[in-house]
Amino acid sequence: MRLPHVLASAAVSIDGFLDDDTPERLVLSGPADLDRVDAERAGVDAILVGGDTVRADDPRLLVRSPQRRADRLARGLRPSPLRVVLSSRPVAPDARVLTEGRELADTVVLCGPPDEVLDRLAAHGVVRLMIEGGARVHRDFLAAHAVDELQLAIAPRLVGAGPRFTGVPLQGHLVETRRVEQDVLLRYRFGDADTRWLAEACSLAERCPPSASAFSVGCVVVAADGTVLATGHSRRDDVLDHAEEVALRDLDHADPRLPGATIYTSLEPCGQRASRPTTCTQHILDAGVGRVVMAWREPPLFVGTPSGAARLAEAGVEVIERPEFVELARRPNLHR
């Protein structure tokens, strides 16, 4: 996994179009899906579009919800993510990405191949990037194998003519289908199994209610055949909840798939805790899960000597650490 983590987001018609062939802007998503996209915007560091999308749609590319803007501010972020326009020429001075919301977000214009653009954004501290189109930008980033997650909303209409959502030959892995009123959201991830499930665990960590006195962690339990058995994130059901604890709580420990399953977690499972008597390390051992893939080794912030990974390894669990995910795992943590 390289940084930034890239979420490509698009709305298409049933027949695969991103827009029609008229000059008027076509909004395919219904209100609930636009609100879902707004929540995704609030969870990234930058939103990127191509120059033709700016010329065709004149978007503002801002988080719309006042509550989400306030939540970002409370996390020490700008109210809305950095706006990035990919273009070989200057953006028209009257474009809304330049004239509107300047107090909420900056706008930069970048030019160059996807890898270079991503390196420049990473160097400026962008850990999560959302690409909102258009067709060419989606195609170029997919072709460069630079997309980690694709969110495709299918709207209930046929368009007939216009720019299509066109990719390249690339195998995706379906991680979720969700009805959003009249639209259907399809979520795909790319890459090998460990990479895509650890990235998914890090994305789940973004859902944690913020806390100054506990970590924000996400976790996915995946069977050997790729079936997701459970997911969890910190404080999911109760303020004291840990991610692995809630995921394993949802499972029957007699499930024969658990010994062959892997727990993907954005933080090393706790080996000591003050909040409850049973550690996540113990929950994992009790459930008999055979493999743990983790992103961030627990820093000695809340307990003196974090020891979860060592205890799991001593007990015969295969433990794999993927340090290239550390920045992604740290991002939702206020005290990082």
Ligand SMILES: NC(=O)C1=CN([C@@H]2O[C@H](COP(=O)(O)OP(=O)(O)OC[C@H]3O[C@@H](n4cnc5c(N)ncnc54)[C@H](OP(=O)(O)O)[C@@H]3O)[C@@H](O)[C@H]2O)C=CC1
């Ligand atoms: N339904 C949906 O979710 C969405 C639909 N859309 C629709 O998509 C259409 C636009 O898509 P499309 O026409 O493919 O255009 P894009 O928005 O993908 O922009 C392509 C243009 O951006 C510039 N550009 C792209 N990549 C780079 C790069 N790496 N470096 C420098 N410049 C770059 C180039 O133009 P130049 O250098 O001349 O600026 C290029 O022609 C519109 O109709 C819009 O409504 C758009 C977003 C979302």
Ligand SMILES: Nc1c(N[C@@H]2O[C@H](COP(=O)(O)O)[C@@H](O)[C@H]2O)[nH]c(=O)[nH]c1=O
């Ligand atoms: N049409 C369309 C999308 N279009 C995207 O949203 C941008 C408009 O942003 P804003 O001006 O901030 O509202 C537009 O330029 C394009 O990137 N997105 C979606 O989720 N669903 C849709 O149907």
